Amino acid sequence: MSSNPSTSLTERRKAATQLDIAHAAAELFATQGPHGTTAEDIARRAGVALRTFYRYFRSKQDAVTPLLAAGADRWRELLEATEPGTALPQALEAAVEQALSVPDEESVQALLRTRGLLRAAADDPALRAVWYRVNQEAEERLVPVIARLTGRPAEQLEVRLAAAAATDAIRVALESWADTEAGAEGPGSPAGLATRCLRQLVSGMPPLGEREDRN
Numbered sequence: 001m002s003s004n005p006s007t008s009l010t011e012r013r014k015a016a017t018q019l020d021i022a023h024a025a026a027e028l029f030a031t032q033g034p035h036g037t038t039a040e041d042i043a044r045r046a047g048v049a050l051r052t053f054y055r056y057f058r059s060k061q062d063a064v065t066p067l068l069a070a071g072a073d074r075w076r077e078l079l080e081a082t083e084p085g086t087a088l089p090q091a092l093e094a095a096v097e098q099a100l101s102v103p104d105e106e107s108v109q110a111l112l113r114t115r116g117l118l119r120a121a122a123d124d125p126a127l128r129a130v131w132y133r134v135n136q137e138a139e140e141r142l143v144p145v146i147a148r149l150t151g152r153p154a155e156q157l158e159v160r161l162a163a164a165a166a167t168d169a170i171r172v173a174l175e176s177w178a179d180t181e182a183g184a185e186g187p188g189s190p191a192g193l194a195t196r197c198l199r200q201l202v203s204g205m206p207p208l209g210e211r212e213d214r215n
Contacts, residue, residue: 014056015066017046017048017052017056018056018057018066019066019067020046020047020048021042021043021046021048021053021056021057021063022063022064022065022066022067023046023067023113024042024043024045024046024063025037025042025046025060025063025064026064026067026113026116026117027045027113028041028042028045029064029116029117029120029127030113030116030117030119030120033120033123033124034060034061034120034121034123034124034126034127035123035124037060038060039053039054039059039060039063042060042063059126061124061126061127061129061130062130064117064127064130065130065133065134067110067113067114067117068114068117068130068131068134069134069137069138070110071099071100071110071114071170072134072135072137072138072141072167072170074099075095075096075098075099075100075170076095076138076141076142076145078094078095078098078099079091079092079095079142079145079146079149080145080148082094082095082149084148084149084151085149085151086149088146088149088150088162088202089198089199089202089203091149092162092166092198092202093195093198093199096166096169096170096191096194096195096198097191097194097195100170100189100190100191100194101185101191102184102185102189107184108184108185111184111190112184114174114178115174115177115178117131118131118174118175118178119178119179135167135168135171138167139163139164139167140163142163142166142167143159143160143163146159146162146163146166147159150162162202165198165201165202166198166201166202168197168201169194169197169198169201169202170194170197170198172193172197173190173193173194173196173197174190174193174194176193177189177190177193
């Protein structure tokens with residue numbers, strides 16, 4: 001019992017340090033570009049030793065993973081909170097809209113950081129690889145959530161397809177938004193684009209039916 005609070009505190013400190021490094025990397029990538037930024041630069045901006053940087057991240061591009069993953073974690077948590085039995089398209093759309101909403105300045109800045117990273121990734125294959133990896137991991141973590149909501153087996157084809165479609169809807173929306181000067185809300189915003197993408201992708205998917213007979 002006594003070790004749990006200590007472990008929890010250690011994990012929180014670790015996560016806070018990783019996030020500080022991620023913010024520093026995102027700022028430098030947006031202003032100097034990945035090619036003009038070194039791991040030493042990021043560590044210095046974050047106020048940590050270089051050895052601390054490499055304790056948590058394998059490369060300078062990998063350092064932004066916590067920031068990119070935060071959005072996926074946010075909307076998956078919202079979807080997890082949905083009542084089982086809710087129609088999947090409506091549940092996905094509601095979670096996406098809420099996750100990409102910008103109720104305060106902090107939310108706006110989070111989206112703008114993502115835009116800066118996606119623009120920087122256009123000329124940096126390693127940074128693009130981090131973005132694609134984050135999306136792949138988000139898709140995998142979404143499968144059991146959709147399975148629970150629909151009451152279907154996680155390995156069912158339609159469940160996996162729904163997870164892939166939902167993840168790609170957000171990815172394409174954010175990438176498209178990053179290529180424009182549209183604001184964080186209103187016409188052309190991430191929430192609007194994601195909803196549009198999601199409706200088109202989900203409408204073309206087969207319904208979630210019974211487990212396929214493989215015999």
